Amino acid sequence: MMTNFQVAIDGPASAGKSTIAKILATKLNFVYVDTGAMYRTITLATKKNGIAYNDEEKIKKLLSQTEIRFEPGTPVQRVFLNDTDVTDEIRSAEVTNNVSVVASFADVRSNLVNRQREIANSNSVIMDGRDIGTTVLPEADIKIFLVASVDERAQRRYKENVAKGMTTDLETLKHEIEARDYKDSHRQISPLTQAKDAILVDTTGQSIDEVVSKIANIIENKISF
Numbered sequence: 001m002m003t004n005f006q007v008a009i010d011g012p013a014s015a016g017k018s019t020i021a022k023i024l025a026t027k028l029n030f031v032y033v034d035t036g037a038m039y040r041t042i043t044l045a046t047k048k049n050g051i052a053y054n055d056e057e058k059i060k061k062l063l064s065q066t067e068i069r070f071e072p073g074t075p076v077q078r079v080f081l082n083d084t085d086v087t088d089e090i091r092s093a094e095v096t097n098n099v100s101v102v103a104s105f106a107d108v109r110s111n112l113v114n115r116q117r118e119i120a121n122s123n124s125v126i127m128d129g130r131d132i133g134t135t136v137l138p139e140a141d142i143k144i145f146l147v148a149s150v151d152e153r154a155q156r157r158y159k160e161n162v163a164k165g166m167t168t169d170l171e172t173l174k175h176e177i178e179a180r181d182y183k184d185s186h187r188q189i190s191p192l193t194q195a196k197d198a199i200l201v202d203t204t205g206q207s208i209d210e211v212v213s214k215i216a217n218i219i220e221n222k223i224s225f
């Protein structure tokens, strides 16, 4: 097996990126890097420090004091902000609805992109996010752009929330997803966009197994090639 193989999976919110990436990483024994969790962790640190989400200067200073660590866990990888396990807290509606503002700042992006590249330099990775194929790993061996209709993405998020005991109105979720997509696609620095050499995979109406096997085939073909 080649060393440091890189798979980039980008796409809009709730397209299934992390679900698919986690399964593929286990299957291939690659390190899974959830870059969205990193932006979420900085957003949570902003809140915990009483800093306003649009206070770019203070958030910039916070970056050097913010260690983000992933640890293996069952059923999910755990995320640590310094020494605190924030795996669940970074998925709160408060963080979800403010992360796009924090993620739009140049210093936040360059700091996290450096951390992401460091991980990819010493491991074979499946990295998911918004700008992996375009900015973080432009030389990635495989680039996937994963999409699904907004209705289906809202449905998926709704079911996830119900499973967690959260009740959110489906229409509200749909609007939140659309608002986040808009901000992520229209920010100035490395907006969400399909890399020229990325393969478009539409997961609308497809099962997780179908999508996993499609992408696993693409990766395995490339590895054996």
Ligand code: DC
Residues within 6 Å of the ligand: 013, 014, 035, 036, 037, 039, 040, 099, 100, 103, 128, 129, 130, 131, 132, 180, 184
């Ligand atoms: O993948 P996610 O929904 O957990 O990501 C949360 C937010 O983080 C997303 O709305 C935009 C931002 N993000 C980003 O700007 N760049 C990335 N590579 C990953 C996420």
